[in-house]
Amino acid sequence: MSFDGSDGSQMAFWTCSSDAVTAEHVNDFDEYFIVVEGGYFLHLDGNEISVAAGRECYIPKGTRISGRVIAGTRTIHMFGGRRATREQKS
16 A cells, blocks of 8 residues: 655555565665564665664665565555656546
């Protein structure tokens, strides 16, 4: 489930149904997220960090990010810009 702010920001509630890997990328906006359940392992500019349930993470724009998440992990993400484009309803 995702929400779009009038300023172009976005918020997403994600549940990972299986283990997954995120390829390295760089966002042109800030990102903040909290792990509600499970765990997320990130590489931020080459440094590995673990974000367990109840922990939060701030990722400044321009940071090289990649990671892996374990099945069953639930997260809440806030993006300072448009991360996803959704199909327009007619």
